[in-house]
Amino acid sequence: MKNPKTQNQSIEIDSTEIAILETLINTDDYISGSVLAKSIGISRTTIHTKIDQLKSAGFKINAISNRGYCLEKLPKKLTPQLLFTYGKQLTKDFQLFFYPSIDSTNFEAERLFSNGAKPPFAVFTNKQTAGKGRLGRKWHSQANQNLYCSIMFSPNTQPEKLQSFTLWAGIEVCRSIKALIPTLDLKIKWPNDLYCNGKKVSGILTEARIDSDRMHTIILGLGLNINSTTKSFPEEIRSIATSLRAETNQSYDMNALSIEIIQATVRAYKKCTVSNNNESLSKAWDAFDYLKDKPISLTENGQKVSGLALGINSYGALQIKKNDGKIHTIHSGDVTLKQ
Ligand code: ATP
Numbered sequence: 001m002k003n004p005k006t007q008n009q010s011i012e013i014d015s016t017e018i019a020i021l022e023t024l025i026n027t028d029d030y031i032s033g034s035v036l037a038k039s040i041g042i043s044r045t046t047i048h049t050k051i052d053q054l055k056s057a058g059f060k061i062n063a064i065s066n067r068g069y070c071l072e073k074l075p076k077k078l079t080p081q082l083l084f085t086y087g088k089q090l091t092k093d094f095q096l097f098f099y100p101s102i103d104s105t106n107f108e109a110e111r112l113f114s115n116g117a118k119p120p121f122a123v124f125t126n127k128q129t130a131g132k133g134r135l136g137r138k139w140h141s142q143a144n145q146n147l148y149c150s151i152m153f154s155p156n157t158q159p160e161k162l163q164s165f166t167l168w169a170g171i172e173v174c175r176s177i178k179a180l181i182p183t184l185d186l187k188i189k190w191p192n193d194l195y196c197n198g199k200k201v202s203g204i205l206t207e208a209r210i211d212s213d214r215m216h217t218i219i220l221g222l223g224l225n226i227n228s229t230t231k232s233f234p235e236e237i238r239s240i241a242t243s244l245r246a247e248t249n250q251s252y253d254m255n256a257l258s259i260e261i262i263q264a265t266v267r268a269y270k271k272c273t274v275s276n277n278n279e280s281l282s283k284a285w286d287a288f289d290y291l292k293d294k295p296i297s298l299t300e301n302g303q304k305v306s307g308l309a310l311g312i313n314s315y316g317a318l319q320i321k322k323n324d325g326k327i328h329t330i331h332s333g334d335v336t337l338k339q
Contacts, residue, residue, distance in 0.1 A: 008108060010097040010123075011080045016042060017050050021085050024061070024071040032068035057081055074253065076227065077144050078126050082255040089259060094266075095121035101143075103130040105150035106207055106221040112152075113217060119154040120269075122262050131223060133203050134192070139223045142232055146243065147224040147254055151265045152217060159208070159215040161272055164281055164316040166192050166206045168268035169220055173202070174288045176264040180257065181248060187290035190309075190318050190335060194224075195290050199242035201225050220265055227251045285312050295338040296320065300330060306338070 019040045023031065037044045051069060055061055058075030059082075074082060080098040087096045095117065102108050105123040107130070112123065128148045131139035141148050155162055170188040177186055177194075187195045194202035205221040225243035233241045245251050271277045286292065291309035298305055307322040318330040 008099055008102060008111070010099050013080065013084045014050070014053075016040065016046065017054060017081050018085050020047065020050050021054065021059070021071075021081055022088075024069065025074075025085065027071075030062075030064060030067040030070040036069065054081065074255075076251055076253050076255075078124060078147070078254045078258065083124060083258055086255055086259040087262075090262060090266075093118075093120065094262070097121060097123045099123070099125045101125060101127040101129065104128055104132050104221070105148050106132065106205060106219050109150040109152045109219045109221075110207075113154075119152045119217060120266070122149055122151045124149045124258060128223075132205065132221075133223075134205055139203055139205075140234055140237055140241075141223065142228050145225075145227040145232070147222065147226055147258060147261065149258060149261065150219050150221040151262060152219045153269050154217045155215050155269075155273060157215060157273065158213060159210050162208070162215055162218055163272075165218065165268060165272050166204055166220070167281060167285060167312070167316045168271045169206075169222075169265050170194065170204060171284050171288060172264035172268045172271075173204075173222070173224075173261055176260040177244070177257075180252070180260070181244065184244070184247060186288065188285070188288045189290040190312065191316070191332075196242050196244075196247045200237075200240055201242050201244065201247070222261060222265075224257075224261070226254055226257065280314070281316060282312050282314055285316075291318075291335065291337070296335050297338055298330065298333040298335045300333050305330070309335075 023036060023039060033044045033047050037047045051061055058077060058079055060073035062070045062072050083098060084096060097112060102125040105125055109123045125148050127143040128141035131141035131148060133139045170192065174186050174188060174194065178184060185197050189195050192204040193200050202222060202224040206218060208218040209216045225241060227245045228243040230238060230246045289311055292311050294309050296309045305320060305328055307320040310319040310321055312318055320328045320330060322328050
């Protein structure tokens with residue numbers, strides 16, 4: 001988790017803080033300063049300093065003389081100490097980068113790679129100043145409330161292998177969120193947006209570097225509205241956007257969810273790159289298909305196509321039953337739901 005050279009400074013992790021935090025998380029009761037110091041191999045004075053640093057980072061830690069320290073409350077906001085602690089569940093080669101503020105996590109992933117960072121890695125921020133969507137569209141990124149991350153892999157393989165990566169990522173991310181909130185009505189609007197009750201809760205933007213028929217790198221950028229309230233969305237998206245909090249009247253720990261999202265993306269990547277994936281894409285998609293059996297329209301090569309959405313084929317292309325009964329296959333496009 002070292003910083004490669006980049007104009008932006010990602011937060012360096014303090015391994016002592018992480019060790020203290022891990023011990024406190026795994027201890028139900030108070031733990032004395034001397035036991036804590038001994039178990040980590042540092043002085044009690046250092047424990048005191050580090051506990052103060054954790055407190056100012058948003059951790060609620062009680063200290064009682066003769067009893068020691070007890071972790072009362074974890075911050076829900078993305079907090080590097082917690083992100084890196086939970087990140088220990090990831091494979092050793094997986095790096096995490098955290099920035100208090102950045103233009104776009106996809107841009108930063110590119111820069112990190114150009115400066116020597118080795119995928120797989122993930123970039124997180126609490127604030128995007130130039131969050132982007134598809135086709136140069138803007139992703140509104142309210143500070144501290146939602147998840148903004150990019151996960152980079154270097155497949156170095158034929159591009160066809162990864163052609164359904166965005167779709168698998170959507171499926172796996174939905175599965176992770178549904179595991180946390182089983183009652184959530186979560187769907188995917190082909191190909192890359194997650195919807196709850198007809199409103200957009202997440203956008204996925206996949207960008208790849210391909211040359212001479214090889215895909216060198218692929219970045220999956222994801223914006224997920226977690227703890228924003230409906231009121232806090234800007235006027236222009238208020239009627240079309242939602243968040244997990246707006247849907248469930250509850251706020252969520254963004255740190256735990258961030259690691260779940262990485263694991264979901266890694267599962268999606270493996271689905272595409274390992275030879276023994278037996279799961280059917282179209283069947284898996286069916287469970288989350290927002291468009292299925294709905295009348296839709298889209299423009300393809302300047303021509304308007306309308307009909308009933310049937311689902312996707314095994315390559316991830318959208319199937320439409322046109323008004324004349326013919327089945328039409330769509331590989332890319334902006335789908336509009338007909339009212
Ligand atoms: P669409 O088909 O909805 O226009 P898209 O897939 O082409 O979206 P994306 O890149 O996913 O585009 O997202 C950009 C669009 O999403 C913006 O044009 C805006 O309408 C909407 N949007 C921007 N920020 C948010 C947000 N935080 N939450 C929900 N929707 C947003």
